[in-house]
Amino acid sequence: MTRNFEDSARQIVVEGFNIISNPRVFFILRVLAITQNAYICTIRFHGGSQFLGPFETRLSEISKQKKSRVILALDTIKSREFDLEQARSFVQSVERYIVGVKLGLPAFANLCQETKRLIQSFPELPFIADWKLADVPHTNRLVTQKLLKLGFSATIVHAVVGEDSLKEVKSVADEHSAGVVGVVAMSNSGASTLNSLFDTLLQKCVRAGIKCFIAPATFPDIIRKTKQSVEECVVLSPGVGAQGGDSKLAVSAGADFLIIGRSITDSENPEKQAQLEAQNSWR
Numbered sequence: 400m401t402r403n404f405e406d407s408a409r410q411i412v413v414e415g416f417n418i419i420s421n422p423r424v425f426f427i428l429r430v431l432a433i434t435q436n437a438y439i440c441t442i443r444f445h446g447g448s449q450f451l452g453p454f455e456t457r458l459s460e461i462s463k464q465k466k467s468r469v470i471l472a473l474d475t476i477k478s479r480e481f482d483l484e485q486a487r488s489f490v491q492s493v494e495r496y497i498v499g500v501k502l503g504l505p506a507f508a509n510l511c512q513e514t515k516r517l518i519q520s521f522p523e524l525p526f527i528a529d530w531k532l533a534d535v536p537h538t539n540r541l542v543t544q545k546l547l548k549l550g551f552s553a554t555i556v557h558a559v560v561g562e563d564s565l566k567e568v569k570s571v572a573d574e575h576s577a578g579v580v581g582v583v584a585m586s587n588s589g590a591s592t593l594n595s596l597f598d599t600l601l602q603k604c605v606r607a608g609i610k611c612f613i614a615p616a617t618f619p620d621i622i623r624k625t626k627q628s629v630e631e632c633v634v635l636s637p638g639v640g641a642q643g644g645d646s647k648l649a650v651s652a653g654a655d656f657l658i659i660g661r662s663i664t665d666s667e668n669p670e671k672q673a674q675l676e677a678q679n680s681w682r
Contacts (some may be wrong), residue, residue, distance in 0.1 A: 402578065414635045422611065454553045454578025455611055455633045457525055458656060461498040461513075467677035470527065470635065471497045472660030473666065474505040483513040487520050493663060493673035499552075501658055503529040518550035525552035531582060533557035536567040543571040553578030556612065558600035565607035579609050583625065586615035586638030597621055598628075605629055613637065616644025619652035626653035639676070641665075 451459075462468055475481070476489050486509075490500060500521070507514055518526045528551040532539050539556065546554050556568045558581045565581065572579045581604035584594045593600075604612065610632045616621045617638040625634055636654035638644035640662030649657060657680050666672035 402617075408579050440597060440649055451610065451631060451633060451662065452573075452578060453576045454525060457552070458633070461525075462521070462656070465495065465498060465677065466681045467496055467498055468654070468656045469497045469663075469676050470499040470501055470656050471663060472501045472503070472529075472637065472658050473664065473671070474503050474660060476664050478661075478665055482519060483510060488512065489664070489669065490517075490521060490524070492670050494521065496673040496677040497524070497616065498656065499525040499527060501527040501529050501555075501660075502551075517547045525578075527551065527578075528554040531555050531557050532564075533560050533566060534564065535560075536564045539564045540567040540571055543568050547571065547575045547577050551577065552612075553580055555580045555582060556609075557582045558609075559596065562603050562607050565603060565609060569608050570638045578611055580611045580613055580635055581607075581609045582613045584614055584618060584621045586617045586642050586644065586667050588617075594618065594621065597624070600668045601625060601628055611635065612643035614654070616646065616649035616654065616657060617642055619648050622649060622652040622654050647674065647682065 443451055466510060471490070473486065476485060481489070486506070502514065510517060510627040528546040528549075530542065530546065532554065533556070534542070539560070543554055548642070554568065554572065556565060556579060558565060565579075569579050581600070583604060584590065584597050602610070604610075610629060612625055612629075612632060612634055614625045614634045614636055615638040616622070616636040622634055622636060625632065633655045634653060635656045635658055636644070636649045637650065637658040637660075637670070638648045639657050639659050641660070646657050646659075657676070659676050663669050663672050663676060
């Protein structure tokens with residue numbers, strides 16, 4: 400059973416934990432099998448398909464523990480800029496109700512190199528870099544490398560740039576066991592041109608090996624079509640709250656996680672609001 404791991408599996412699952420196939424993993428499993436004089440019977444093979452990676456698995460495990468699907472979008476606090484200590488204090492206040500943090504360019508403009516210190520302050524939370532990368536392959540690779548060195552667990556990339564750029568980002572992410580989230584649609588009303596390309600963008604992501612997507616809560620049909628089109632994918636849905644998206648409708652359509660920002664960050668009681676959003680996301 401151990402002699403043809405490389406040929407028969409793209410990914411293995413051991414006792415419920417997903418492990419992306421690589422030479423080190425296979426070597427360790429071979430040694431384990433030999434020393435225990437037994438077949439590795441807890442491994443399930445998934446030949447020929449791409450399954451979920453460490454980032455998506457980590458989100459799922461945290462979600463089940465906390466009974467929440469909420470990813471905090473931290474761009475401002477009370478519609479204002481913030482420093483490192485303010486960011487730390489805010490994330491700490493809502494940490495028990497969120498499964499991850501999405502940081503965009505507004506946050507990075509505030510924190511710059513202190514972004515790394517913020518991420519290091521919360522080792523149990525995945526941080527997602529929301530730069531919406533949309534450049535040529537070489538530049539996308541360089542930016543992704545920089546972001547992952549800061550400690551991000553995943554990066555968001557625009558699918559419209561094409562498979563060559565998507566593959567560069569995915570390649571770098573795989574080297575760091577990080578995730579890639581492809582934008583196949585957006586939540587704002589003016590995104591009709593981009594959203595009309597949804598099917599094409601989705602397939603570009605899939606061909607690049609990406610199975611985690613941004614599909615907006617403001618358009619539940621797009622969420623539903625994404626889940627129907629791609630087996631075992633993960634959908635992150637922005638647009639709940641301030642943009643008018645409904646968390647229950649989004650989850651009902653198939654959203655795995657909800658990206659929520661201003662409803663929490665602008666709230667008079669962020670902790671209570673985060674708790675409410677978590678409860679609504681889990682029902």
